[in-house]
Amino acid sequence: MTHYLSLYGLFLRQRFKILMEYRMNFLIGATSTIILQGASLLTITVVMSQIPHLNGWTLEAIFLIYGLITLAKSINHMFADNLWTIGGQYIRTGMFDRFLVRPVDPLFHLLADRFCHDGIGNFLVGSALVAYAWHALAIPLTVFNLIYLIVMVISGGLIFIALNLITAVSAFWVIESVPVTRAIFDNHLFAQYPLTIYPQAIGILLTWVIPYGFASFYPASYLLGQEVGLLAFLSPIVAIVLLSLSYRFWRFGLRHYAGTGS
Amino acid sequence: MVIQVENLSKIYRINQKTPGLGGALKSLFRPQYLDKVAVDGISFEVGQGEIVGYIGVNGAGKSTTIKMLTGILAPTTGSVRVLGRDPHQERVANAREIGAVFGQRTQLWWDLALIESLNMIGKLYDLPPAHYRDQLARFTEMLDLGEILHIPIRNMSLGQKMRAELAATLIHDPKVVYLDEPTIGLDLMVKEKIRAFIKQENRERGITVVLTTHDLGDIEELCQRVIMIDMGKVIYDGALQTIRDRFGKYRTITLELSAMLGTGDLDLLDDTEIEAIDGHKWRIRFDRTRTSASKVAAHVMNQVDVNDFSLTEPDLTGIVKQIYQGALNDIKVSTGELAQVTV
Amino acid sequence: MNTLILRRHWRAFAGIAEMTPKFFLAYRAWVWLAFFSQGLSMTIFLFFWRAVYENTDQIGGLNLDQTLTYVLLAQVISLSVWTNVVSNMGHMVREGQIGVEFLRPIDFQWAQYLGGISQLAISLLLNLPLLGLALLYGAQLPTDVRVWIAFLVSLFLGYTVIFLFDWCIACLVFYTTEVWGLMVFLTGVSAFFSGVLIPLVMMPTWLQTIAAALPFSQVVFVPVGLLSGTIPLTEAPARWLTQLIWVIGLAIVSRICFQIASRKVTVQGG
Numbered sequence: 001m002t003h004y005l006s007l008y009g010l011f012l013r014q015r016f017k018i019l020m021e022y023r024m025n026f027l028i029g030a031t032s033t034i035i036l037q038g039a040s041l042l043t044i045t046v047v048m049s050q051i052p053h054l055n056g057w058t059l060e061a062i063f064l065i066y067g068l069i070t071l072a073k074s075i076n077h078m079f080a081d082n083l084w085t086i087g088g089q090y091i092r093t094g095m096f097d098r099f100l101v102r103p104v105d106p107l108f109h110l111l112a113d114r115f116c117h118d119g120i121g122n123f124l125v126g127s128a129l130v131a132y133a134w135h136a137l138a139i140p141l142t143v144f145n146l147i148y149l150i151v152m153v154i155s156g157g158l159i160f161i162a163l164n165l166i167t168a169v170s171a172f173w174v175i176e177s178v179p180v181t182r183a184i185f186d187n188h189l190f191a192q193y194p195l196t197i198y199p200q201a202i203g204i205l206l207t208w209v210i211p212y213g214f215a216s217f218y219p220a221s222y223l224l225g226q227e228v229g230l231l232a233f234l235s236p237i238v239a240i241v242l243l244s245l246s247y248r249f250w251r252f253g254l255r256h257y258a259g260t261g262s
Numbered sequence: 263m264v265i266q267v268e269n270l271s272k273i274y275r276i277n278q279k280t281p282g283l284g285g286a287l288k289s290l291f292r293p294q295y296l297d298k299v300a301v302d303g304i305s306f307e308v309g310q311g312e313i314v315g316y317i318g319v320n321g322a323g324k325s326t327t328i329k330m331l332t333g334i335l336a337p338t339t340g341s342v343r344v345l346g347r348d349p350h351q352e353r354v355a356n357a358r359e360i361g362a363v364f365g366q367r368t369q370l371w372w373d374l375a376l377i378e379s380l381n382m383i384g385k386l387y388d389l390p391p392a393h394y395r396d397q398l399a400r401f402t403e404m405l406d407l408g409e410i411l412h413i414p415i416r417n418m419s420l421g422q423k424m425r426a427e428l429a430a431t432l433i434h435d436p437k438v439v440y441l442d443e444p445t446i447g448l449d450l451m452v453k454e455k456i457r458a459f460i461k462q463e464n465r466e467r468g469i470t471v472v473l474t475t476h477d478l479g480d481i482e483e484l485c486q487r488v489i490m491i492d493m494g495k496v497i498y499d500g501a502l503q504t505i506r507d508r509f510g511k512y513r514t515i516t517l518e519l520s521a522m523l524g525t526g527d528l529d530l531l532d533d534t535e536i537e538a539i540d541g542h543k544w545r546i547r548f549d550r551t552r553t554s555a556s557k558v559a560a561h562v563m564n565q566v567d568v569n570d571f572s573l574t575e576p577d578l579t580g581i582v583k584q585i586y587q588g589a590l591n592d593i594k595v596s597t598g599e600l601a602q603v604t605v
Numbered sequence: 606m607n608t609l610i611l612r613r614h615w616r617a618f619a620g621i622a623e624m625t626p627k628f629f630l631a632y633r634a635w636v637w638l639a640f641f642s643q644g645l646s647m648t649i650f651l652f653f654w655r656a657v658y659e660n661t662d663q664i665g666g667l668n669l670d671q672t673l674t675y676v677l678l679a680q681v682i683s684l685s686v687w688t689n690v691v692s693n694m695g696h697m698v699r700e701g702q703i704g705v706e707f708l709r710p711i712d713f714q715w716a717q718y719l720g721g722i723s724q725l726a727i728s729l730l731l732n733l734p735l736l737g738l739a740l741l742y743g744a745q746l747p748t749d750v751r752v753w754i755a756f757l758v759s760l761f762l763g764y765t766v767i768f769l770f771d772w773c774i775a776c777l778v779f780y781t782t783e784v785w786g787l788m789v790f791l792t793g794v795s796a797f798f799s800g801v802l803i804p805l806v807m808m809p810t811w812l813q814t815i816a817a818a819l820p821f822s823q824v825v826f827v828p829v830g831l832l833s834g835t836i837p838l839t840e841a842p843a844r845w846l847t848q849l850i851w852v853i854g855l856a857i858v859s860r861i862c863f864q865i866a867s868r869k870v871t872v873q874g875g
Contacts, residue, residue: 003388007386014382021373024786028783035790036789036796039793039796043803046803047807050664054660055659094364097334098364100332100353102386179638183638189646193656197653258334258335258336
């Protein structure tokens with residue numbers, strides 16, 4: 001474990017060395033998402049300024065939900081972006097075989113191979129939104145709330161990673177896994193808004209099938225003092241269950257790969 | 263034995279897809295498979311310190327075998343043991359003790375200076391720092407890395423890249439090394455350097471080397487033993503000398519004459535055969551253990567004016583084909599499959 | 606224009622038109638994905654706007670039905686209207702292909718434009734299934750033929766505006782390889798100011814002024830506004846005129862920009 005941690009640190013340092021060589025690319029990549037998210041957020045602001053609330057949610061409350069999902073997404077974006085490119089960049093090119101002749105876990109190697117700086121923009125946007133909403137909604141700044149926030153954001157990030165991992169495994173069969181991953185990933189967009197604005201079926205989908213709701217809506221509800229019961233604390237468990245399922249599926253995919261070599 | 267391969271087979275099941283969404287759905291629910299036998303019941307052993315040439319035409323099953331030896335692929339049937347381990351089941355333990363060069367695909371980080379890539383590989387293999395430094399110093403000298411240590415891989419020439427690649431492959435002191443086309447596309451100087459390096463590592467560290475190549479020079483300089491594979495089967499396993507004796511025996515001289523001649527117009531030495539390509543061009547095949555190229559050429563030049571001539575040596579791809587066609591018993595060499603080496 | 610030139614142009618047009626569907630078919634999975642993603646966005650828009658109108662009857666003078674019609678149609682149409690002039694040009698300059706293009710017996714910009722128009726048409730056709738979804742979600746299509754004509758004319762003019770604008774941006778690839786940063790920025794700006802996300806009439810006036818000063822609304826807000834009735838038919842001629850002024854202005858600027866920029870290639874010999 002410590003070996004893996006120090007290895008990850010080394011990969012990260014080297015990655016930043018490369019990124020700093022292409023400083024302009026780094027800056028543009030890191031800020032690009034801010035601009036794109038800015039367009040959505042401005043639109044929401046314009047609309048919300050003309051109505052008192054959205055289904056009982058104020059602009060600040062929506063910012064909290066939006067900020068939480070964006071933070072969770074940024075964790076996935078920064079640390080697990082290679083799950084998108086496994087087919088085209090690693091399996092098709094034979095790079096994945098390189099991982100398999102090295103004495104480390106290939107999944108670790110894949111993830112550590114590229115920290116994605118484009119996720120930094122999402123992290124900044126998410127942090128700013130949560131901080132602003134936290135202040136504007138006067139959520140008490142207690143130690144418990146802070147720990148709760150951190151645990152929820154990490155759980156949310158792990159939910160993103162787990163769902164991307166499950167879908168990325170399809171690359172072992174079809175090589176190009178992006179369409180499958182995208183089709184599931186895009187559902188997180190629902191969780192940018194309160195789940196109460198959708199029909200029940202979508203709420204159930206986002207809670208029990210593609211559980212992005214645990215990355216935004218339920219923690220936000222809890223922080224705002226809304227009654228969501230146990231669901232407010234379920235995110236870490238959902239994350240762990242989903243992650244272990246997806247890792248098993250990954251192992252299954254690896255075995256298939258060893259059988260066919262794609 | 264370092265490598266033990268027993269009755270090893272690999273069968274790929276290829277999902278037969280019909281194009282289009284309908285086809286995709288159909289193959290999802292009622293998949294149609296086609297079995298493709300890539301490796302077909304091969305057996306061999308490699309002892310410690312051997313350098314074995316593993317050769318065959320493209321698609322013969324070479325890389326599938328190497329992938330099973332390195333643990334990337336699981337065998338369909340049969341068994342592989344490398345240093346007493348099943349390389350696929352005990353992938354990580356196996357990976358610590360082997361090194362692999364896969365042709366042109368680099369294992370180095372494209373944008374990092376070589377020294378940084380090597381540092382990372384040292385950490386990946388968890389090498390003790392002192393040992394790592396020794397290895398690095400050794401390789402820097404032997405492979406002349408001094409001038410390229412601080413250059414990113416993306417800026418290196420092909421030869422520099424391959425030297426860097428070899429260093430990265432051997433830095434963790436592997437006991438077995440798989441080299442897939444280590445000299446392809448390189449100029450003679452670099453080739454020589456790389457061959458010398460492999461030879462030295464083999465002699466001094468006792469590493470076992472499995473080498474796949476299309477370059478006869480690699481084989482002749484490095485390997486005492488050759489395993490030939492074709493259509494998934496081992497068709498020859500033995501000393502390089504045997505092949506050289508059988509196939510290296512015949513050479514062909516192609517002559518371009520200034521005048522038109524008929525077949526009967528030339529007087530020939532014993533042990534040679536002549537064949538006309540057209541009236542001006544002629545091909546003479548001779549047994550080099552009985553006569554020499556200069557004798558054959560001189561004999562012809564005494565009779566007619568020769569504008570140009572070239573000497574042809576058999577190349578491996580051609581030899582593999584002939585062996586597959588049972589030519590090891592029948593020593594007739596077909597000149598059509600020989601590569602040309604102009605003198 | 607004599608018939609020979611016309612025929613030559615038509616051939617260039619038809620050649621590209623023939624290639625495009627093949628390209629789409631090769632990436633079938635991607636096409637389905639694009640449908641799916643866009644359908645998902647439209648679903649979110651549907652419920653978002655329904656929730657918005659729980660508390661009000663009108664925003665910016667539009668009721669729920671009008672807003673849904675606008676927003677859903679904007680989602681369908683906006684998929685097709687963006688050009689890839691900048692990335693194409695970047696590719697051609699990097700690969701040295703641009704010199705070859707200059708040798709062709711047809712004006713380079715004109716050929717690219719014809720290719721773009723054919724892509725627009727094909728893409729609109731390919732995205733028809735999404736129109737079905739928009740109708741299912743409550744979008745209403747006009748029955749008046751004149752509205753359709755007004756829409757098509759303004760879409761065509763609007764596309765021309767964006768093509769010429771992108772052409773000006775594309776000239777920068779002759780000078781720097783970092784154009785994509787600007788592209789990302791412009792994508793963000795156009796997402797907000799083109800009217801893809803909301804009808805621009807919902808914005809405060811000062812934002813509407815900025816939107817009018819930028820070219821992006823010409824290709825989304827104006828045509829979709831006309832098609833959805835957000836912009837009344839009587840305004841169509843005035844809108845066309847504005848678009849035409851944009852076209853003429855940008856046509857001149859883009860020609861000059863390209864003249865100057867492409868000199869760099871001829872000097873360097875490609």
